[in-house]
Amino acid sequence: MQPNQPNRTPANSAPPFSPDSEHPTEEQRKQDFLVKVASPRYDRGGVSGLKRYAEGKVDASSAHLYSTSEARKLIELGIEDRMKVKISDHYNALVTGDSDMPPSAPLRNLVTARGEEVKDLSGEVDPSNQLSYSPAAGILHKYEMALLYVVKTCSAHCRYCYRLDLFTGKSGKPLAQLAAVRDYIDAHNEAAAANHGFHPETGRPTLREVLLSGGDPMVLSNTKLAAWLIELAEAGISTIRIGTKELAFFPHRFDDDFFGMLDAFNEAYPNVRLVFAVHFTHPDEFLIRDDEGAYVTAENDHRFMWLAPVENAVEQLTRRRHFISLENQTPIIRDVNNDAHVLKILQQELYAHGIGNHYYFQCRQIEGHKAFAVPVEECWQLFTDSQRHLSGVEAHARFVMSTEQGKVEVCGVSGEPDDGYVVFKWHRNPGAAAQRGQIAIARRNPQALWINDYQDRVFQDPEGLIGSTE
Incomplete structure (x- = not known):
């Protein structure tokens, strides 16, 4: 490359x-x-938009991302109303294998529309x-x-x-x-x-x-x-x-x-x-x-x-x-x-x-987030497992959610999925940051994708971090 x-x-x-x-x-x-x-001026090359793929007007390496029929179907689905397709030549080579290395499936899933x-x-x-x-x-x-x-x-x-x-x-x-x-x-x-x-x-x-x-x-x-x-x-x-x-x-x-x-x-x-x-x-x-x-x-x-x-x-x-x-x-x-x-x-x-x-984030609730989000408690476990054998200086990162109430750290998950608890902490708080450091506890919800999925199972939340549906 x-x-x-x-x-x-x-x-x-x-x-x-x-x-x-x-x-x-x-x-x-x-x-x-x-x-x-x-x-x-910097020439990043690459392709912007699905139209060129649909018309077969891309080079051989770029063509590995979408066939003409795939690109046409994605256009019909309105994919680019959600997010326009774009990729640089450098990243395209990593994705497709045009970099003297095998294609990368994770990177493909990061940038290609589905x-x-x-x-x-x-x-x-x-x-x-x-x-x-x-x-x-x-x-x-x-x-x-x-x-x-x-x-x-x-x-x-x-x-x-x-x-x-x-x-x-x-x-x-x-x-x-x-x-x-x-x-x-x-x-x-x-x-x-x-x-x-x-x-x-x-x-x-x-x-x-x-x-x-x-x-x-x-x-x-x-x-x-x-x-x-x-x-x-x-x-x-x-x-x-x-x-x-x-x-x-x-x-x-x-x-x-x-x-x-x-x-x-x-x-x-x-x-x-x-x-x-x-x-x-x-x-x-x-x-x-x-x-x-x-x-x-x-x-x-x-x-x-x-x-x-x-x-x-x-x-x-x-x-x-x-x-x-x-x-x-x-x-x-x-x-x-x-x-x-x-x-x-x-x-x-x-x-x-x-x-x-610095931070590992829970996938934010953008439009279409369910195609990308991993449940909160599963993410916490993955993050925790990833740090088991890291040194103290390597393991400085926090697992957080960027919510309207501020940055919320998921501090711990304990017990079984049907009767355990999740502990949240206000890691960063808007304005004068008066609630920074306060915690909330909710009963577990293995399907939760965001903090509002715990609103019907609040156990302790004196500062209204999670809130309640009641």
Whole structure:
């Protein structure tokens, strides 16, 4: 498999700005940084939409994903009304076997559309009622940090995507705009500063951390991504997260020009930390497999060998640990990674390469979620089994649900399915986080796919975490 290389365009050739004083203005700092940013175009290749498959207008390797008749049937079923089909060349090669490795069934199930997706479209148009926490267009300010929707696409599309409503437009969520974001941060922090560091209406603290999300911010050009970094840094944000699956979908995006931009940003804003919230779902996304599909170990080494483009990108990021951190999070998805051994390898290998294990999620109640969701208690058991022989530092991840009430950790499941209990804890709580750490206990429900499936069996819930149908 030959990697797609960026089609380069000339970097900005203007001379660097030389401020007249030792205290340059905000605009001068921005100019001095942006002039150093090279912004090539990146060719991810691949196919977007089922029409080309239906018309037989794809190359031989892409044709392995859908036959013309399969593509036509999926179009008739309205699959792309739910989620448009999209895949990069890099990921297509991993899925189809055009990468000098056998085809990967888990990765195929991650990105290829199946008719079962639209058999039951029950679910939430706006998962967890996120719009109720949106104080301005494209901004989600639910916890102490804020999330910004900065783009509406990725290099490939996961069929279980949590941002399904953003991609389809069904919930009406717009993208964030730089000026409006800056105005919101300034206003929020001014109000918090005048009230002992907490906003007088919401109880949220001074806003110091922001997550760039979407879609995948890494599909943006270096120049556009740099503009977001600058604006947030100038607004006083001290930690900027970048949520991305690009290390799996198109690792070649992490090239010298990108790292040059990051280094220039760190030079200009040394007190701002970047956190890459990466999204590896299965070890097949980064490990080398032999002809039988087994992971390959290096000679005289018990560690598995990584795909060179991914390993190189991760190594470059971890070399910059003085201002960059990496944390992985992923849902547990049926026929993709609902296997304890797979989850164990995922956690071990990521930690060994400097990537923290952050969250494992219960599949959110998006439209069509029943085609992907594994029951809560089964997921908890898989997650627990995956950590049985991990070290303490490898096993930092939590198994959680992102609910309207906040992030809920599934702390434990005990007893038999017909008379046992499940313990939930408010891991993160909206607003002033007054209920953080509180617990709720419900009788088991082996068929439950979400926390509301326990509402008729609440045993203890003084803070209303689960609620009741009574």
